[in-house]
Amino acid sequence: MDNEIYAFALKNALNEIQNICPDITNALIFGEDGAIIATDEKIPEKTTVRIINALDNIIEKTQTIGDLEKITIEGSKGRMNTSRTNSFYFVTTTSQNADLKYVDAITSVMIPTILKVVENFHPAPLKNNLQKTQQKPTISIEDETDEPKEFCESSLEVENKPKENFKPETDSLLVETPANQLIVDNLGGLLVPSDTVRVENQILLQWEEQCEGKEIEGIQLETFDGKTIQCKVKPIKDSKQEGKGIIQVPEKIRQELEIKKGELVKVRPILSME
Amino acid sequence: MVGKKKTTQELSIETEPVAVEETDLARDLRTTLEEIAKYEGVIGYILRNSTSAAIDLKDPTKIIDYAILSSSLFDAGEEMSTLLNIGDIKNIIIEGKDAKIISLTVDENRISVFMEKNANSEKILRKLHSL
Numbered sequence: 403m404d405n406e407i408y409a410f411a412l413k414n415a416l417n418e419i420q421n422i423c424p425d426i427t428n429a430l431i432f433g434e435d436g437a438i439i440a441t442d443e444k445i446p447e448k449t450t451v452r453i454i455n456a457l458d459n460i461i462e463k464t465q466t467i468g469d470l471e472k473i474t475i476e477g478s479k480g481r482m483n484t485s486r487t488n489s490f491y492f493v494t495t496t497s498q499n500a501d502l503k504y505v506d507a508i509t510s511v512m513i514p515t516i517l518k519v520v521e522n523f524h525p526a527p528l529k530n531n532l533q534k535t536q537q538k539p540t541i542s543i544e545d546e547t548d549e550p551k552e553f554c555e556s557s558l559e560v561e562n563k564p565k566e567n568f569k570p571e572t573d574s575l576l577v578e579t580p581a582n583q584l585i586v587d588n589l590g591g592l593l594v595p596s597d598t599v600r601v602e603n604q605i606l607l608q609w610e611e612q613c614e615g616k617e618i619e620g621i622q623l624e625t626f627d628g629k630t631i632q633c634k635v636k637p638i639k640d641s642k643q644e645g646k647g648i649i650q651v652p653e654k655i656r657q658e659l660e661i662k663k664g665e666l667v668k669v670r671p672i673l674s675m676e
Numbered sequence: 677m678v679g680k681k682k683t684t685q686e687l688s689i690e691t692e693p694v695a696v697e698e699t700d701l702a703r704d705l706r707t708t709l710e711e712i713a714k715y716e717g718v719i720g721y722i723l724r725n726s727t728s729a730a731i732d733l734k735d736p737t738k739i740i741d742y743a744i745l746s747s748s749l750f751d752a753g754e755e756m757s758t759l760l761n762i763g764d765i766k767n768i769i770i771e772g773k774d775a776k777i778i779s780l781t782v783d784e785n786r787i788s789v790f791m792e793k794n795a796n797s798e799k800i801l802r803k804l805h806s807l
Contacts, residue, residue, distance in 0.1 A: 456752045466741035467772030477762030
C-alpha cells in the first residue's frame, strides 16, 4: 500500500480525532518497518524518530508474549498508549484527566476503521503485489531512448466506436478480464515516445499474473466517450507515483482521445498470441 | 570546612534508617509478589534493585527473554516519559497475543509481573500500588 496515500488520509484523520477529542495531546502512526506513516504537527520529526526507536526496541523483544498488541505507559502527567492494527502502530498520548473510556473508544474503533477504509479505497488490489515491487515485469519493454519500432506515430489507431465493436489485431489478443480504471496524467519530455503510455509496475505485474504469464504487447485505452486506442506500454519510472492509480499519457495520445489530465480512462492489456 | 562537615553528618544520620527501610520494603515486596504469584493466570515475577534480584517464573526457559523484555520496558518508559512529557512513570502494561506484563518501580525496586492474557491485571496493579 502506498504510504503517501496513507499519510494524507491518516494525517487528516489524526487532526480530526484531536479536534473531537482534545484529551489526545499527540498522535502518531508508524509502520512495521519503523517508517513514519502519519503524525500530528505538534511532534517534531526528531522526537518522532526517537519515539519509534524506543518502541521498536520493545517490539522486537515481544515474541515471547506473542508479539505486541498494546503498550500503555501511565505517567504522573499523562498516558502513552501504543496499539497495533494490522501492520501499523498507533501511538497516542493523553492528558492526566482524560476520559479514558472515550479516548479508548475513539482510538480503538476509529483508527482501525479508517485504516480499513483507506485500504479499500485504493484503486488496485495491491496486497500481494507489494512484495513484487522490486521485481521487473517480463513484458517486452524497450529503453526510453530507443526509437519506437513496432508502434510509430502513424500506427496509432483511434476509433470512435464503442468497446464491443473493437477488434484486436490478428497477432494479438485483447484480454477482457483485467481492466483498470486509471487517472490520466501528463507525460512529456524530449525523449518520450509519443506512442507509449506509462502504467504502474504493480498493475503490469497484476495483469501478467492474471494472464498466466503471457507477454503484454501493449494496452488499449478507452475513454468514457467510447474512443479507444492501442499503444505501447512501459512501467512508470518514478516510484513515488506508484500506488496512485495513474496512467501517464503523452500529448499526442491525449489529443487523439480528447482527454485531459485528471480524467478517467479504462485500460486493458493486449496480449501476444505467441 | 564547617559547611562540609555539617553535610557529612546529615548524610551519616540519614543513611542508616534509609537502608533499614529499603530492606523492609524489599521484604514486603517479595511477600506481596509471592502472594500475587498465586493469583489465577499469573506466570511469575521479577523483582530487581541495585543489589539483589528475585525471579519466580513457572517456565524457567523463558527467564532470559522475560528479563530482557522487562528491562527494555523500563528503559523505553523512561525515554517516553521525557519525549512525550508524561511525567514520572507510575506503571507500564504491555500486552501480546499470549501474555501481558505489568512493570512498575517502587522506590529503587523494579517489579515486573507476567501473566496470561486473560488474567486480572487491575487487581494486581491495585495490590502493587497499595505498597
